Structure formats: structure tokens, C-alpha cells
Amino acid sequence: MKENWSWEIKPASRIPEIKISELWQYKDLLLRFVKRDHIVSYRQTILGPLWVFLEPLIATYVYFYVFSGILKVSTGEVPPQLFFLSGIILWTYFSDVVSSISYSFYQNASIFAKVYFPRILVPISINVSKLSRLGIQMLMLIGMYIYFNVNGQGLKPSWYLLFAPVLILFTALLSLAVGLIIAALSARYRDLQNLMMFIIRLLMFATPIFYPFAQVDEKFKMIIGLNPLTPLLEAWRVMLFGSGAVNGLHLLYGIVSTLVLLVIGVIAFGRVEQNVIDTI
């Protein structure tokens, strides 16, 4: 007699299967995780969500005094504060997502050891939480943008700004991809996590956050250009200020490398996730 089973538990496979329909069934859990993160971050704090504004604002002015005041880095036509803020919010988003995702297995070990749900929901929910944070910070960027324009800067966004959601989507996918890869690598050996996060911190210097890519010395352009965040960030500045050093090919590189990293990340995470509670 042929039975039609609704599920099957098999030994861990090398290429994990990903069931989109199952992810959809668990969408409420995804939203619940996001909600939990928000509640937990701001309950019993004095300033609450104000921290979302304060952090990048303070960083922007520190960079402003260091890079524009002391080091005299030129940001071209764009006011340095606005230039730094646009870079900082995107970079902070990226590094926050990567570092939080890289802890997925450790932080949730006790839940993972008891209940099944698609594990990838945890990194996705982290990403969504941080994305809403990024959205709030965007409002601040718009505020500062208007402020500088009122004070006679005459900045004009490019019509490419219509593609901003696509750009943010790809930044989100890139952050997810890098986070998944680090989480998978460090599931068994925790020190890899420290090493990778150190590399991510160094990567900040190889990303045009507090200098325009156009001003980078030819010798280093190749290296900094290889960072998939570079074309994304430069494209972001083109949209906002109409000035930035990115061409179609470079942007295509950014998009393709994001997708490749994402496939690697999803497979690596899926492979590790199947038996992770035995080793964690």
C-alpha cells in the first residue's frame, strides 16, 4: 500500500532542502520574533527608541570633526555631515545584522534543542528588525537633507532614487548572506566568530564611508572596489546626491556577488543547522 506521508525526517543532507511553503506557514513566528526584539530592546530604557537616532548622529559628528576637521577629507559638493550620515546608517545596518546573525546558533541553542521550526527564520527576523531601524534612520537622513537644502545647499536627488528600495533590498540580502556564512562557520568553533567579526570591523576601512570612492588612489581602487558593499554604497550616494563613482558594470558586480554569497550562505547555514544541537 502506498502511503502519503506529510513529512519525513532523514539523515542530514549535503544540500539542504528549502521549503518556501513552510516558511510561509511560520510567518507569524517571524513577526513575533521581530516584535520581541523591539520590545526587549526598549523596555526599561530611559530614552527608548531615541537611541536609534542618537547613535548615528553622534557617530556622524565624531567623523565630521575627525575627517573633515582634522584630516581634511574632501566630500566634494556634498556637506560632510550628510555624506557621513548616509554612509554610517547603511554600514551600521550591515555590521549590526552580520554580527547579530553570526550569534544565531549560540543565542538560540536552548530553543533549537527543543522545538523545530525553520531555523533560517531567526536570521531573517534579525534582518527585518534591523531593517525597521534603518527605516527610522532614513527619516533622520531626510530631515538633515531638508535642513541643509533650506540653508542653501541646493542638493538635488537623482531620479534613480526611485530604485532605493531595490538597493536596500540588496544591502539586506548581502548582510544576510555574510551573517549566514559566519554563523555556519562558527557553529562548531566559536573562535572563528571572533576572527570573522574582526575582519568585518577592518572591512569598514575598505568601504567608502568617510571618503568618496572617486578620491581613492588608483593603487587601492581595485581592492576597495572588490568589496561588494562599495558599489552599493556609491549607488546609494548617486541616488541621494547625484554624485558618486559607480558604473553599470561595477553595480552588476555588486548584485551578482551578493546573490552568489546568498546562495553559499543559505546552503552553509542549512547544512550546519540540521545537526547543530549535537555540537553546540
Add this chain to the structure above:
Amino acid sequence: MSSRIVIEASGLYKLYRLGAMSSGAFKKDLSRWWTVNVMGKEDPFGKINEDGSTETNEQQFMWALQNVSFNVKEGEVLGIIGKNGAGKSTLLKILSRVTRPTKGVVRGKGHIASLLEVGTGFHEELTGRENIYLNGNIMGMTKKDVDKRLDEIVNFSGIERYIDTPVKRYSSGMYVRLAFAVAAHLNADILIIDEALSVGDADFQRKCLNKIREISVKAGKTIILVSHTMHTVQSFCHRAILLQKGSIIEEGLPDHVVHKYLHAIQAKDYFNEYADDDVLAGDADIRVKKVTLDTGSVGDVESINVNTTLYIRFECKSVNPEMDLAVGMYLFSVEGECIFNALSNSIKTSEGTIQGCCIIPGKLLNDGSYFVSLAFIKNGSTDDIFYLEECLTFDVEDVPGQLRWYGNYSGHIRPALSFSLTEKKSLIVT
């Protein structure tokens, strides 16, 4: 119960690595990866032979399950029993999909929810209500499912007043009530329960047991229950499975399997003689020759009841010419809780045989199953101890009461305390 099979497990194996992860483990990982993926050879650790037998080349790997196959029918309550380390938890982990088998497959129908522990995912900062939703969602319920059951859950938990207070302010009892309330209202077709019943006070436990029985009977839900309480297995389950060292050794009606379990551990474990010099239990300094249990004279183990005095005797050989030796006796309940331990005097040993005897007086233990572990403490150091674990197992039976009390005694011990009632004569002033 219908004859429709909802879970079919066939040929399950699970290999575990023992010991801590360290740089040594990294080296082995590398060599294993090299052998399997680069050289294209078979995995040097943990082979499964054609005939289903297994071998592990290295000590640090262990088979937690070996060739486990069974079916569960719709609406059936299946009990799983066995000693600690028999593979019960591993089996439940595989069934609840938190880990994968090394070999074999489980197929099934319907939604599974596992209560390996109630309150999974509860967050301290969240309120009771928020935690109900979070826990429900983690257990596979949608927001709508929880909405529908929210009132019922809150009522069942009995903490309506505190439902919007963060759970970190709850007493541990309230916390458990809330957690159990969610667990009892899951809309799963198949429930996996592991000792979740041993939380909360007795009253609440009964409430939960009734609720779960109600679920099972009315809604035709299937339940897989791991329990150490033989009484629970006998009264709740339709069928039981006995696991030993990762294999199923008995399967059938609960009474039969429970009897077999109690009998098997008794028959084997009253008397443990480590005869062969090569397989003596021990380490570099100590070789244990035998551990026995009797009721007065050696070999006499007719029946043990709550009044019986027990003699635990052991003999060991010292191979160290000079050492201080003391022995600790640990008594555990069958659930694995330590009831007490006792320590012998210490003696200076030379090479030779040492014998010891520990007496557990009658009228001390309650009825139940117990096991004994011995610790050989060398030179008074807590670092240098040889443990002989679970070397004896025994059952204590109840004696029909002289007292006017027909219920069970609670707790692991039932000491004969001086306890009397007298009527106080009141002085009537006229």
C-alpha cells in the same frame, strides 16, 4: 484509536561524539574530512555494517540509537521507558525534528508539537500575554490559533491578574502554570512529551494530566510519552517500548513492558561480579571485583519491602602500594535524582583486597526503584575519584498499611518518625 499509522520510524541510528570540543577535535575533524572527501574513503568513525551491526573505531564516538524501528497509530498513546542513557531523549529529539538521525528515516502525517520542556522560548522581559503568543508561535501555532485559545489558556493558567506583567516578576509556580497552559492548548495532531508532567505542584499536575488525557481521548490525538514513572505509563499508555543501550528490547502492552523493565534491571543488577581480570571495572589504582546487594546474608534477596534492611557489599583490589581510600555510596531514584550519599571511613591500603559494606536501614526508603553508584575517593582528593556508576538497581515494595491510609506516600524516603496524636483533655470549670 484507528489502525491508520501516523508515524513510521525505520532503522534509526544516531552517532554522538563524546567529550568537549577543542583544538584536538578540530584536528580529528580535519583528518576525517580529508579521508572522506579528499581520499574518497569511507568515514573512519562510525561505520554501519551491511548486517546492521555497528562499530566505532574511536572511543569518543558513541551510538545513542541502533536500528530502532516502530510505528505509532492514530490516537495511540505510546510510552517509551528505559534507564538513563538508553536513548530515550535522543529518540525524542529526532522525532521532534531538532536533530537528524545518522541513518534511517521517520515518516509521518500531521503536525507534531514537542514538549521537551514547557515554556520554550519564554522571554523574561515579555509579559505573560506576549509570552503566550511567542511560545504558541514557536510551537507552530499561527496568531489566529492563539487568538482563538487565548481566553482558555489564561483561564487554565489561573493568573488572569498578572497576564500583563513581565514574567520575570512571576513566582516560579506562576511561570510554570502559564507555560503549561500554552502547552496544554496546542493544536497539534501528535504530541511529544518528555517528563513535562513533573513540574508544578501536585494539584496542578493532576489538572494537566487530566487535560492531556482529555485531549488524547476526545480529539483522537496521538501522544508519545517518555516517563520514568511506571505508574503513568501503565495507566495512560496503550502500548510501550523498552529501550536499552539504544535498541528496542521489548515492545507491547504497558504492563508487560514495565514488568520486563523492572524485572530485567533487578535480575541483572543485584549481583555484579567483574570476574575476568581484563574486564575488571577500575582505573590505574583500583579494580572492583564485585558489588552485591542482599538482605542480611550474602545471596539472600527474596523480596525487598519498605521494612527491609539492605546490605550493599563490595570488594575491590588495590594495585597502588600506598594510598588513602574512602568510598562514597550514592543512592539515586529511578528518575536520576540523588536521594543521599554516604561516606565510609578512609583506610591506608597496600596492594591487596579491600571489602566494604554499607547498610541502609529498613523503614527509611519509600516504595520505588532505586539505583546505586559507588565513588572510590583516592587520597582524599576530589580530583582523583573513580566512579562505578549504576552498579546496582533494586525495587522497594510497599507493605499493605497498618495505618489508616490508603493513598501512596509521597517522596523518596518514608522514615519511621515518632509522630503521635493525643486528645487534649480540656479542663471544664463548673
